[in-house]
Amino acid sequence: MQKNNLVINQNITIEDKKLDVNLRPQKLDEFIGQEKIKDSIKIFSQAARKRNHALEHVLVYGPPGLGKTTLAHIIADQMDASIKVTSGPAIERPGDLASILTNLSDGDVLFIDEIHRLNKIVEEILYPAMEDYVLDLIVGKGPSAKTMRLDLPNFTLVGATTRIGSISSPMRDRFGLVCKLDYYNNQNMQQIINRSAKILNISLDKESLIEISKRSRSTPRIANRLIKRIRDFAQVKNQGKINKKIVNQTLEMLEIDSIGLDKSDILILDTISRKFNGGPVGVQTIAAATGEEPNSICDVYEPYLMQIGFLKRTSRGRVITDLGGKHIGQIPSKQKLL
Numbered sequence: 001m002q003k004n005n006l007v008i009n010q011n012i013t014i015e016d017k018k019l020d021v022n023l024r025p026q027k028l029d030e031f032i033g034q035e036k037i038k039d040s041i042k043i044f045s046q047a048a049r050k051r052n053h054a055l056e057h058v059l060v061y062g063p064p065g066l067g068k069t070t071l072a073h074i075i076a077d078q079m080d081a082s083i084k085v086t087s088g089p090a091i092e093r094p095g096d097l098a099s100i101l102t103n104l105s106d107g108d109v110l111f112i113d114e115i116h117r118l119n120k121i122v123e124e125i126l127y128p129a130m131e132d133y134v135l136d137l138i139v140g141k142g143p144s145a146k147t148m149r150l151d152l153p154n155f156t157l158v159g160a161t162t163r164i165g166s167i168s169s170p171m172r173d174r175f176g177l178v179c180k181l182d183y184y185n186n187q188n189m190q191q192i193i194n195r196s197a198k199i200l201n202i203s204l205d206k207e208s209l210i211e212i213s214k215r216s217r218s219t220p221r222i223a224n225r226l227i228k229r230i231r232d233f234a235q236v237k238n239q240g241k242i243n244k245k246i247v248n249q250t251l252e253m254l255e256i257d258s259i260g261l262d263k264s265d266i267l268i269l270d271t272i273s274r275k276f277n278g279g280p281v282g283v284q285t286i287a288a289a290t291g292e293e294p295n296s297i298c299d300v301y302e303p304y305l306m307q308i309g310f311l312k313r314t315s316r317g318r319v320i321t322d323l324g325g326k327h328i329g330q331i332p333s334k335q336k337l338l
Contacts, residue, residue: 026074027077030195031067031070032188032195033185034067034182037071041074049079055078055177057159058157058178059178060072061163061178062180062181062182064299065221066220067220072111075156075158076111082108083109088113089117093122097125101135102150106153111159111160113160114161116166125137126157135149135150136148157175164180185218189213189220200231203241205242214258215259216260226251265305266328268286269305269320269324269327272286
């Protein structure tokens, strides 16, 4: 199956990184939405600064594209600290972690993206580093091996994950602040889109703003991608002028429907409804039938389909709801939910 245009795919691309440079909020006051999380960060960072101590370790989780990386940089700004960025898969050996930790300074923020993918051996070495700010290393092998303990500076670990359930309990327990990012409401999305459009020097009327918001899956990363695609389309087709008609034509070309679902979302819903009588059906079976990766279904498509009530998880597998069936023009037969 041919992959889609990456507008809905929520993995970070090179294009996203370029957009982030201009569009990512740098200050807490610039971050739109997630008010409770912002209040917590503001209060706890102020308290830490008054004590002249590093902020407690922070775990941020939620679906892709909602601002986990942005929050990590904002936390560093709140603490007036430097930030070092890495990811779980990049730290392959204990020596890699040791190199990172020993190069930190007092108060630094260490951001580990996809922290649920840390090697288990590396994770265990991280425990005393988080709790006691020490690094225990084994030097040598066999009978002559020795244990060496290094003192570390007081640092703040900010971990980000889309799979909170994949993080072990000992790891979760060592985070002093756990923040769940939720999908953004329509008002917040319009504010985010309007802010991004101004930064990119794009003029949007109210109708265009509302339409883009409706089709952005309540996700800022996707909204920013759509704005760029619409700008390009308008530049070629309408001398750079954006209106609701241009927005609709762009999104029709990208095969994004009226509520932000793309052809992969529709295919998943259609497969469950037609081939498996509405479900329940396992994610591996759905993946085989659609040509999508199981991880993509679980991490990219499924969260939003569940959020809008089109899909359910049961003990026996995924089930399309009546609401989801109506959206694709099919009414699934009644299933026995277990």
